[in-house]
Amino acid sequence: MMSQGRVPERRGIHVDQSELLCKKGCGYYGNAAWQGLCSKCWREENQRQRQRQIQEDWALAEKLQREEEEAAYASSNQGQSQTSSSQLGQSQASVPPHAPTPLGPFSKFEEKKTNEKTRKVTTVKKFFSPSSRTQAKKEGVCEEGSGVFRRESHGEAFLKDLRAIFTLNTPAEEAHEGKAPSPSMCRQWSVETERVSRDFVDFLKQLQKPGREIHKQSRAFIEAMANKKDLSADEQSECVQDFYQNMSDRLMIPFKGSSERVEVVMDHVEQYIMTRLYKSVFCPETTDDERKDLNTQNRIRALHWVTIQMLGVPLDEEIPEVSDSVVKAITDVIEMDSRRVPRDKLSCVTSCSKHIFNAIRVTKREPASADDFLPALIYVVLKANPPRLQSNIQYITRYCIPARLMTGEDGYYFTNLCCAVAFIEKLDAQSLNLSVEDFDRYMSGEGSPCGESRGIGAGSGPHADSPALAEAQRQLETLNDLTQRQEKVLSSACELQAELAEWEQSVIRQVKGILERYPLTLPPRPPQPAIDSQNTDDDNLPPPLTPQLL
Known part of the structure; x- marks a missing residue:
């Protein structure tokens, strides 16, 4: 990284694509939560x-x-x-010497x-x-x-x-052992849970006999997990992953090895299982996920001053399409917390990443590269500050079907999100091409890049380092201009109203003056002649008919 002269393009944010893969060289995507393994x-x-x-x-x-x-x-x-x-x-004192020992x-x-x-x-x-x-x-x-x-x-x-x-006992084994059903299984379901359960049953009806077995095994697993709330998060994750694996292996027989059909069924099984278990397995009290969430949120708040130029993000938010894509990406990563199923949370990450790639493509007018994607993703996460980010990452890591995280675009985007969060946690002055003193001052709130940029030449402007502030300034200027124009229009409208009132009074005065000067006199109307007075042939007409009584 250069320390003098021209600032390097990526400013220290660069991850080799090989670093995203499993450390054991199996070819699948790794994860920081799994110590770099798939x-x-x-x-x-x-x-x-x-x-x-x-x-x-x-x-x-x-x-x-x-x-x-x-x-x-x-x-x-x-x-x-x-x-x-x-x-x-x-006994020796009371028994004779020759008596046997008791x-x-x-x-x-x-x-x-x-x-x-x-x-x-x-x-x-x-x-x-x-x-x-x-x-x-x-x-x-x-x-x-x-x-x-x-x-x-x-x-x-x-x-x-x-x-x-x-x-992990089945419900039949627990009933044989005399265990009472879990109170949590008797609670009233939410509307979403009822909808998912109804959709799951409707889907399984199409499978007939395999569907009945899938439903039976899924319900048995949910009841067993409800009675195993004392397990740690890793142990619960192990149980869920084992259930996925066993169910997938069993489905290979009725579906004759069709991995596509098995994948579709497993998607519905995951949706049903995790919707029912969401409240008990998401951010459990036995983990420190909540503490990590607070630390990450505080860290992102402290980095609110980081700009696009510091991260080397190839985005031009002055372009409307780019600005809209960035807003959509921020919305998607925030919406991830509202989803219950790991697959749905993962789809939010994928949608966010695609909007970022589109924004980069529009800015550069060429296909986006992977080296440009990670800095842009970091920028979006900093601007969004998603709620419970660490808990959502851990939830996806623990309970998502492994194949999605190991391969495909979902696994790639999720791995980059984990890298972005890890980079934010370790962000330092060298990564942003800043001095240690400036970095500490910005983090403590004693200064900001926008405030210091006011002392730079007029060509750079007070908001040159912050496109968001520059855009806000332009909007304020536009609003001020619209306000002035509105005031002029209102003033002109009032003047026009006064002129119309004066013109109306002047017309009334002129009409009265003309009427006084030239009074209107109407001559008497001549008598009206009879209708047939000019008919000369009336004498030749026969007499009128007279009615006769018969």
């Missing part, structure tokens, strides 16, 4: 880590159980020795050993069992077939917690 490689790596963690937890549980058994055995053995010694002294206390050794063995170690349990799990809080279990209530040991409770975390 969803497939990330799941494989995550599953390996989870398997190692499970093995370590099982080994720890078994170790704790063995230590507890040894401690219980030692405690019981010590208590048995003391009891035997005291009772032996008493074995009564030893017969209770197994009972005491069992009681001590099954004692719960609450202090250690707090370190390994989340307090929210109801299974970990149970005081004991009822032994099957015996009807005897006993207290479960720490090792057994810990193993039970592990099974609860990594085992």
